[in-house]
Amino acid sequence: xxxxxxxxxxxxxxxxxxxxxxxxxxxxxxxxxxxxxxxxxxxxxxxxxxxxxxxxxxxxxxxxxxxxxxxxxxxxxxxxxxxxxxxxxxxxxxxxxxxxxxxxxxxxxxxxxxxxxxxxxxxxxxxxxxxxxxxxxxxxxxxxxxxxxxxxxxxxxxxxxxxxxxxxxxxxxxxxxxxxxxxxxxxxxxxxxxxxxxxxxxxxxxxxxxxxxxxx
Amino acid sequence: xxxxxxxxxxxxxxxxxxxxxxxxxxxxxxxxxxxxxxxxxxxxxxxxxxxxxxxxxxxxxxxxxxxxxxxxxxxxxxxxxxxxxxxxxxxxxxxxxxxxxxxxxxxxxxxxxxxxxxxxxxxxxxxxxxxxxxxxxxxxxxxxxxxxxxxxxxxxxxxxxxxxxxxxxxxxxxxxxxxxxxxxxxxxxxxxxxxxxxxxxxxxxxxxxxxxxxxxxxxxxxxxxxxxxxxxxxxxxxxxxxxxxxxxxxxxxxxxxxxxxxxxxxxxxxxxxxxxxxxxxxxxxxxxxxxxxxxxxxxxxxxxxxxxxxxx
Numbered sequence: 036x037x038x039x040x041x042x043x044x045x046x047x048x049x050x051x052x053x054x055x056x057x058x059x060x061x062x063x064x065x066x067x068x069x070x071x072x073x074x075x076x077x078x079x080x081x082x083x084x085x086x087x088x089x090x091x092x093x094x095x096x097x098x099x100x101x102x103x104x105x106x107x108x109x110x111x112x113x114x115x116x117x118x119x120x121x122x123x124x125x126x127x128x129x130x131x132x133x134x135x136x137x138x139x140x141x142x143x144x145x146x147x148x149x150x151x152x153x154x155x156x157x158x159x160x161x162x163x164x165x166x167x168x169x170x171x172x173x174x175x176x177x178x179x180x181x182x183x184x185x186x187x188x189x190x191x192x193x194x195x196x197x198x199x200x201x202x203x204x205x206x207x208x209x210x211x212x213x214x215x216x217x218x219x220x221x222x223x224x225x226x227x228x229x230x231x232x233x234x235x236x237x238x239x240x241x242x243x244x245x246x247x248x249x250x251x
Numbered sequence: 252x253x254x255x256x257x258x259x260x261x262x263x264x265x266x267x268x269x270x271x272x273x274x275x276x277x278x279x280x281x282x283x284x285x286x287x288x289x290x291x292x293x294x295x296x297x298x299x300x301x302x303x304x305x306x307x308x309x310x311x312x313x314x315x316x317x318x319x320x321x322x323x324x325x326x327x328x329x330x331x332x333x334x335x336x337x338x339x340x341x342x343x344x345x346x347x348x349x350x351x352x353x354x355x356x357x358x359x360x361x362x363x364x365x366x367x368x369x370x371x372x373x374x375x376x377x378x379x380x381x382x383x384x385x386x387x388x389x390x391x392x393x394x395x396x397x398x399x400x401x402x403x404x405x406x407x408x409x410x411x412x413x414x415x416x417x418x419x420x421x422x423x424x425x426x427x428x429x430x431x432x433x434x435x436x437x438x439x440x441x442x443x444x445x446x447x448x449x450x451x452x453x454x455x456x457x458x459x460x461x462x463x464x465x466x467x468x469x470x471x472x473x474x475x476x477x478x479x480x481x482x483x484x485x486x487x488x489x490x491x492x493x494x495x496x497x498x499x500x501x502x503x504x505x506x507x508x509x510x511x512x513x514x515x516x517x518x519x520x521x522x523x524x525x526x527x528x529x530x531x532x533x534x535x536x537x538x539x540x541x542x543x544x545x546x547x548x549x550x551x552x553x554x555x556x557x558x559x560x561x562x563x
Contacts, residue, residue, distance in 0.1 A: 067338060068319075068327035068532050069390060084285065132536070147523055198523065201388070202504050203335035203433035209285065 037103035046107050050114040053081045054121070071129045078122035079151075083196065083210050085115035086189045090217040109165050112185070116162040123155050147198035154191035157184045186221075189214045301461030301469075307397055310378035312451060314545070318381060319392040321459050323532050328466045329386065330485055332423065332438065334430040340466035343430045347465035349486070354471060358418075358492035361409035368470050372456060375403040379460065380453060380474075385515045385544045387479035391529045396474050397457030402448045410444065410492045417447040418497035419473065420489040434500050440473070440484035441497035441511065443553075451476060451549055455483075477546040479513045510563040514554070515544035519563050 036042060057077055060066050067073045092108040095101065131138050141148045161182055163169070170178045193214050197207040326341045333340040333347070354371060357363040366374075377397050385391045405417070423437035446452060453474040456463065463469040468485025475482050481501050491497075501509035508522050517527045517540040528537040543550050554562075 068323040069337070069530070071530065072390070087285075129535075130537075145523060201433070202501075203331070205432065213285075 037101060037106065043106060043110065047110060050085070050111065053077070053118070071125070074129070075122065075125045078118050078125055079196070082115055082118040082122050083189075083192050085111060085118055086185070086192055087210065087213045087217070089115055089185060090189060090214065094217060094220045113162060113165060116158045119155050119158055126151075147195055150191045150198060151195035154188045154195055157188040157191065161185060161188075186218055189218070301457065301464055303461055304372075304377055304397055304457045307377045307379050307457075307460055310380040313379070313381040314383055314393065316381070316383065316393045317533075318395055319532055324392060324394050324458060325464050325467060327532065329388075329480065330466055330468065331433045332421065332428040332431045332436065332486075333466065335433045339430060341464075343428075344465035347427055347469070347486075349465060349470045352470050352488075354487055354490060356404065356408045356490045356492075359411045359414035359494060360492050361411065363408055366404070366407075371404065371454075371471060374407065375399040377456070382453070382474060382476040383541075383544050383546075384474070384476065384480055384483075385529060385540065387481060387509070387513070387521060387526075389524060389526065389529045389540075391531050391540075391544075393531075395459055396453055396455045397460065398453045398455035398471075398474070400450045401452040401454040401473065402450065404454055404490075405447060405492075408492070413494050414492035415444050416493045416496055417442050417444060418489075418491045418493050419484045419487055420491075421484055422486045422488045434504055438484060438500045439498055439503075440482055441499050442475075442482075443496075444492075445553055446475075449550060449553065451546060477514055477543040477550045479515060481509070482513050512554075512559075512562050514550075514559065514563075515540060515542070516559055516563070517542060519560055 057066075057074065061070070089108060089112040092104050092111065096104045127133060127138060131141070142152045143149070161184060164173065164178065164181060173181070193207060193211045196210060197204060200207060327337045328340040329337065330340040330344065333343040350368065352368040353365045354368075355363075355365045376399065378399055379395050379397055381393060381395045383391060384394055419440045419442075421436075421438035423431070425431065428436075442452070453476075455468070455472050455474045456470060458467060463472065465486075468483075471487050472485040473483045473487070482499075496511060499509075499511055501513075502511055515526075520526050526540055529540045530537050541547075
C-alpha cells in the first residue's frame with residue numbers, strides 16, 4: 036500500500052487540511068478577536084508539527100520495518116517549509132508591513148525572533164535542493180550532510196517557541212520532547228555504528244535502489 | 252462568610268494530589284495538544300450574557316474612541332485560572348460560581364470587614380467608564396466598564412497612616428479551576444496607596460451595562476487603565492492594607508520582565524518584545540502606544556522623580 040501512488044496523493048491532501056481549515060474559519064470570520072495572532076500561532080504550530088513529522092520518518096522506517104515510508108519524507112519536509120513560509124509571511128507582512136529595516140532590527144535584538152528566523156532560513160537550502168536532480172548533482176553523501184541542517188532548524192524552532200511564551204511552557208516543552216527524542220535516536224544510532232567493528236558495519240543492509248541512502 | 256479559606260493542613264495535603272492529577276491530565280492531553288485537536292473539536296464559545304445593572308451613570312472618565320464588541324472582550328481573555336489560551340477562559344469559566352461572594356477588606360485600617368457583593372454594588376453610584384485597555388502582550392481594546400473608584404471602598408474601612416500599599420488576591424479553587432496553569436495561585440496584585448486612591452483606579456463590577464461575565468473577572472475586579480492589563484486583578488476575594496510593597500504574581504514568575512508598577516510605557520520595552528506599538532483588536536495596522544496609555548495628564552504626577560526605566 037505504501038508503494039501505491041494514491042497514498043502519496045492522500046498524504047498531500049491531508050497535509051493541506053490545516054491551511055484549508057484556516058481558510059474556512061477566515062471565510063466564516065471565525066479567527067478569534069485577534070485574527071493576526073491566530074494565524075501567526077496556527078502557521079507556527081503547523082511548521083513545528085511538520086518538522087516533527089519529517090524527523091519521525093527515518094526512525095519509524097527502521098522501528099516499524101517500513102522502508103517505503105521514505106517516499107513521503109520529501110513531501111512532508113516541503114510541507115514544513117510551506118507552513119514555515121506562511122508563518123514568516125504573516126510576520127513580515129502583518130506584523131512588520133514589509134519594513135525590512137525593522138525586521139533586521141528585530142532579528143538582531145529579539146532572541147526569539149533570531150531563533151525563529153534561523154529555523155526558517157535553514158530550511159531554505161533544504162527546500163531548494165529537495166529535487167532528485169539536486170541529489171544527483173550533489174552526490175548522496177554531501178546531500179545528506181546538508182540536509183542534517185533540519186536538526187538545527189527543529190531545535191531553533193523549539194527554542195523560538197520556548198522564548199516566545201510568557202509562562203506556560205507546556206507546548207514548547209512538548210515539541211522539545213518530540214524533537215529531543217527524534218534527535219536522540221540519531222545520536223544513538225550514530226554511536227552504536229561508531230563502536231561497531233568494520234566487519235559488523237559491512238553487515239548493515241543496503242538501502243533499496245532508487246532511494247537516497249538513509250542512515251541518519 | 253460562605254467562601255471558606257481551606258485550613259493550612261488541608262491545603263498541603265491537597266497540593267501533591269493536584270500536581271499528580273495534573274501531570275496525568277497533561278500526559279493524556281499530549282496527542283490532542285500536538286495536533287491542536289481541542290481547537291478542532293470545540294466550536295468557538297458563545298458568551299453568556301450578564302444581568303443588566305440598574306442606574307448606571309455616565310462618567311467624565313471616558314474616552315471618545317470606537318469601542319470593541321462584547322464578543323471581543325468576552326472571548327479573548329487572559330485569566331490563567333481558566334487556562335492559558337485566550338479562548339479558554341470563555342469555555343472553562345462558564346460554570347464559575349460567583350454568587351454568593353464576599354470581599355474581605357482588612358489589614359492596617361480602623362474598620363476591617365467583609366463586604367457582600369450586594370453591599371459592594373450599593374456602596375456608591377455605578378458609573379460607566381469607557382477606558383483604553385492595553386495588554387503587556389501589545390494588543391489593546393476599548394471597553395465600557397461599570398463600577399466606581401476603588402477609593403470609595405477603601406474609605407469604608409478607614410485606612411491608617413501606616414497603610415502605604417494595598418494587596419489584592421483572586422479567588423482560587425482547583426476544583427472550579429482545573430485548567431489553571433502557568434502561575435502560582437492564588438493570583439496576587441498590589442498597588443501603592445496613592446495609586447489605589449487615584450480616581451481612575453476602578454473597582455469594576457460590570458461591562459457593557461451588565462454584570463461581568465466570569466471570564467472577565469466576575470463578580471468584581473480592578474481596572475487600572477494606565478497600567479498593563481495584568482495589574483487589573485480579577486475575581487477579588489481579599490484586599491489588604493499593608494505597610495510594605497506586596498508580592499505580585501507576574502513579578503514572582505519572572506522578575507526581570509514584569510515589575511511592580513507595570514505602567515504602560517512605550518519607551519521601556521518588554522525584554523523580549525517592543526512596547527512602542529500595539530494592535531487594537533479589530534484594526535489591521537498597529538498603532539503607537541501612548542505613555543501611561545494616554546492617561547499621563549491624570550497619573551504622571553504619581554511618578555514624579557521616579558526613574559520609570561528602573562521602576563518598570
